[in-house]
Amino acid sequence: MSSSDLSGRYGRQMLLPDFGEEKQRRLLAGSVLVIGAGGLGCPALLYLAAAGVGRLGIVDFDRVETSNLHRQVLYNAGDIGLSKAEVAAARIRAANPDTAVDVFNTRIDTGNALGIIAGYDLVVDGSDNFPTRYLVNDACVLLGKPLVYGSVYRYEGQVGVFNFPDSATGTRLSYRDLFPRPPAPEEVPNCAEAGVLGVLPGIIGTMQAGEAIKLLTGLGEPLAGRLLTWHWLHNSFFEFRLSPDPAGVSAAPENEAAFKKTDYDLFCGQETGRVKEVLPEEFERLAGEENWLVIDVRNPGEQPRLAGRPYLSVPLSGLENRLPELQGAENLLVFCQAGARSLKAARIISERYSHKTVCSLKGGINAWADYQRRQGESTDHLPGNQQSIP
Amino acid sequence: MELKIIAFGKIADITAGKEWQVAGAATTAQLREQLESQFPGLRGMTYQIAVDKKIAATDTPIFPQSEVALLPPFSGG
Known part of the structure; x- marks a missing residue:
């Protein structure tokens, strides 16, 4: 130049x-x-x-x-x-x-x-x-x-x-x-x-x-x-x-x-080797599979509700007492509003049942709702970016 | 001896104030013990102690009129 x-x-x-x-x-x-x-x-x-x-x-x-x-x-x-x-x-x-x-x-x-x-x-x-x-x-x-x-x-x-x-x-x-x-x-x-x-x-x-x-x-x-x-x-x-x-x-x-x-x-004391955070598209994929149990850890009444698939409501405050209810599921998908409570819940579940696969929805149902909205829209407006999200 | 203490981050929430004076401790290790007995919420918390703007990696003497800071790590980004 x-x-x-x-x-x-x-x-x-x-x-x-x-x-x-x-x-x-x-x-x-x-x-x-x-x-x-x-x-x-x-x-x-x-x-x-x-x-x-x-x-x-x-x-x-x-x-x-x-x-x-x-x-x-x-x-x-x-x-x-x-x-x-x-x-x-x-x-x-x-x-x-x-x-x-x-x-x-x-x-x-x-x-x-x-x-x-x-x-x-x-x-x-x-x-x-x-x-x-x-x-x-x-x-x-x-x-x-x-x-x-x-x-x-x-x-x-x-x-x-x-x-x-x-x-x-x-x-x-x-x-x-x-x-x-x-x-x-x-x-x-x-x-x-x-x-x-x-x-x-x-x-x-x-x-x-x-x-x-x-x-x-x-x-x-x-x-x-x-x-x-x-x-x-x-x-x-x-x-x-x-x-x-x-x-x-x-x-x-x-x-x-x-x-x-x-x-x-592990060095930082986080056992997240067993707990994985997933983005909305992976959450969608897993929630659609047979052997995954979806859990909502929010309090009753929090919106929006998860549409289109069955889930279990287990508010975080009562989770410890209800852990036995989760015994039968090998793979668990946990979500909340923004992703913080579900991560805590996922760790609690994983610590009790260390052989289970436990995932937390990153960004919570808020991110999932944004993802749903995005799915229905064109994403070609960015210069040079002609791909839409999978 | 009187020491001025400045607290950062969550430490300031536990000590309910960001700046105060204490009857002095002679070293950073003693100060830590004193603070933890005065504020039990500090026990087990991770923070560095700085004396006159220098972080004490090992047990360090504290002198009268020293300015002491309690520095926890932040991770936000």
């Missing part, structure tokens, strides 16, 4: 002191992998593309739900039911045709993480669960890739840069130096359970893009070995310095073979 092409789009940032064409070309030559196209991923992707990062990778297996729209700003009402990674890619390509976008419409796991991450200069963690955070951290350590961390809880957020030399000591610290032990599964609720205000991931995700730009251009002081916290209600910012935790770090897999054998769900 010629200098005049560059200045047409990026001129305003190239004017900045110490920026110029040199830093712009570094961005164009750079590549960033964003894990999760959700509350953090959406603003991060938008600002990285706008700034002219040459290549972006998007990892997300999920579909757009109505409850995402208040904070996941790449999506609009017309995208409900579509693949997040595909929609985000289409939006980014339209926003900046200079940016190449790779779509990974899959969960990141120990089988694919090293191969995917190796293709990028650095990783932005926009995931929403601890197993993924530890997995991505460990993969980045093994591959020597900087990791831009961000997370939110209600009205607060955290940002930091891992696996990049601290300007003072030259040491590279990892997520395991900060939090060597994951919390217990019920200890830290996610956004669906605790709630979150859209501007929180909006700002934290944008700050993550900002840190990635520092790393690619060499400008400014990246938050290497530091944790920046922000509290929206109280307008307070704090910056903490991390300390090395060799014991914590030594618990990480020491090579690729060990990484591939690591069970991150």
Whole structure:
């Protein structure tokens, strides 16, 4: 791309002191992998593309739900039911045709993480669960890739840069130096359970893009070995310095073979090896099969009802007492309104009956209803996306 | 000695306040014990203690007028 092409789009940032064409070309030559196209991923992707990062990778297996729209700003009402990674890619390509976008419409796991991450200069963690955070951290350590961390809880957020030399000591610290032990599964609720205000991931995700730009251009002081916290209600910012935790770090897999054998769900105390979250289309498929028992764990009266197939109503509050009723079913499909209660219920069932296959509907009946609506509509409106959902 | 404590995330819900003063503990391990007896809901919770903006990975001394922060991990994204 010629200098005049560059200045047409990026001129305003190239004017900045110490920026110029040199830093712009570094961005164009750079590549960033964003894990999760959700509350953090959406603003991060938008600002990285706008700034002219040459290549972006998007990892997300999920579909757009109505409850995402208040904070996941790449999506609009017309995208409900579509693949997040595909929609985000289409939006980014339209926003900046200079940016190449790779779509990974899959969960990141120990089988694919090293191969995917190796293709990028650095990783932005926009995931929403601890197993993924530890997995991505460990993969980045093994591959020597900087990791831009961000997370939110209600009205607060955290940002930091891992696996990049601290300007003072030259040491590279990892997520395991900060939090060597994951919390217990019920200890830290996610956004669906605790709630979150859209501007929180909006700002934290944008700050993550900002840190990635520092790393690619060499400008400014990246938050290497530091944790920046922000509290929206109280307008307070704090910056903490991390300390090395060799014991914590030594618990990480020491090579690729060990990484591939690591069970991150188990490490985080989640027995979800036996409990699987399924998307609406898989729920539909399984609910239609003979040997699956469908269970609604909502309270009586919650709407909408599940139409078109038989199910058992077992409100979560009474589940423990009614577990014997489920003894005869080998395969159970559990749902609730938004997917949080059903996951709890699925774990309770799985802990009592460890040989059963128990699945929870991700996003709940809300996601199922969105999926039903989408099935009846055309999905060809996205530029470059001519496929409809199966 | 008096210590100023700042709590983040769910810790602040348990301690019913985000900032308060306590009669001091001499080290982070002692402080943890003291907090957990004062706030039983903290027992078993995962959080780091930072002293004057530096996270204490191991048992660390606390001095008078230190500013202490209780930092739990967040996972939201």
